[in-house]
Amino acid sequence: MNKILTVLLVVLGFAFSRLNAQSTIVNGNFNNWAQTQFKVPNKWMVIGSATMDSSKTAGNSRGIKLSNSISNKTISYALEVGASYPNVLNGGYPISGTPTSIKINYNSSALGSDSALVIVGFTKGVDPMPMVLQQFYIFADATGSGDNSITVPLTYIHTIPNLVADSAFIYIASSVASETPNSTGSISIYDISFPDGKTAATANLDFESWGGLSVLKPSSWYSSLDAYEEKVAKIAGISEFTLQTPSARTGYALILKQCPVVMQSGTEILPSWVVSQNPSLSVGAMDIPSFSVNQRYVSLRGYWKGSLSTGDRVSVMVNFFDADTLVGSAMFSQNSTSTVPGNYTLFNENIVWVSGYSATPKKATVGAFLTDSTFQLASAPSSVIYLEDLSLDINSASVNPVHSNVGITLFPNPSDGDFTIRATQPIKRISMINTVGQVVYQNQVADLNEVRCTIPAGENKLLWVVIEGNDFCITKGLSVK
Secondary structure (H helix, E strand, O other): OOHHHHHHHHHHHHHHHHHEEEEEEOOOOOOOOOEEEEEEEOEEEEEOEEEEOOOOOOOOOOOEEEEOOOOOOOOOEEEOOOOOOOOOHHHOOOOOOOOOOOEEEOOOOOOOOOOEEEEEEEOOOOOOOOOOEEEEEOOOOOOOOOEEEEEEEEOOOOOOOOOOOEEEEEEEOOOOOOOOOOOOOEEEEEEEEEEOOOOOOHOOOOOOOOEEEEEEEEEOOEEEEHHHHHHHHHEOOOOOOEEEOOOOOOOEEEEOOOOEEEEEEEEEOOOEEEOOOOOOOOOOOOOOOEEOOOOOEEEEEEEEEEEOOOEEEEEEEEEEOOOOOEEEEEEEEEEOOOOOOOEEEEEEOOEEOOOOOOOOOEEEEEEEEEEEEEOOOOOOOOOEEEEEEEEEOOOOOOOOHHHHOOOOEOOOOOOOOOOOOOOOOEEEEEEEEOOOOEEEEEEEEEEEEEEEEEEEOOOEEEEEEEOOOOOOOOEEEEEEE
């Protein structure tokens, strides 16, 4: 009986250790999501806190409210992007002639100790020199003073006399301070017009036309949409962007797929990626520690399925840090030359530690990317990858099915310069990727089973060596001395 009990305890203990061996990455199961909804005026780009203001008592009822925050050190901006954003000097919204003055209806009673900045310009065709480029200020009125207006004459500055403008742009900032506001306050702009009758009907200068935007993103993760918003801010007309899918093992899964964004200047294609995010930061990147760890993990695991068009690639990477120093990493990477599972399949990769590091790391960061074969550009429209249950494990990874029929040896490892790759099948291409996802080396190989390589100058700590053949793609970690 005691022997049976001992065996049972050993078995239960082993099972318990297996259950506790796996540590879920913060929201690594992708079941916790945050939805953000906001409205922005059509044909306008906004940065910061820009909301609709319907407090005007007469005339057009909708305005745009730009707010400042001392605590967050942020200023809000609005820009009529026109047809040629981001090169606003080469054509904004169309106008019929060169106006001689501009009129703005506003409410600045909540602006506090700040002053708002307005810049207006007029151009002809693609001429980079504006005929009018003028800035002026709107000062704070008394608290509760209500609606007001300002009319400002516009001075012609072009070297060619009497040139007639065909486009314009307007830029409004809630503070003249270059980086941080002078106070927490706001200004509302209701109508912008040109008294001599040259207002463009299509420019939405009365702010009456608004577009809605709903964004669904996984909590604790930073996505390519976040980065896109930092680049171009919030523009009306962007369709709902979601990364969530109910096609999952349990709950929800993350879907990676390129996103076309229709802008006035054409369609821009967003790549698809997510990186775990430090909650105290507004950004996320593979070289920024994000969540805490308290064990020395051995492998990165997750479940995936989908399809890849020719030349596309999926990658999942984890980086470990001791303070801000990179000490270990793992990467799962597969391209279209290998079969992508149609049902959820486990992937797992062993972690490679920096040579000589034996302590326990303090933080980690995880990223998932769907790109072309260079790791730089968006995938094809037909490529789609589903990810779920990303986790870290203290057990070694088993061999991935896509690797099982090819033997790869990489030596010496660690290396301080040259190393050799030896494969049981002919090699077609070799790439080297650093721990932030940058391709630092790529070379086509003429069906060789052994290739000698040199570590690119300036690379240290860790590199990922991606070896590709006719029907395989294998990633090996290289510790750099």
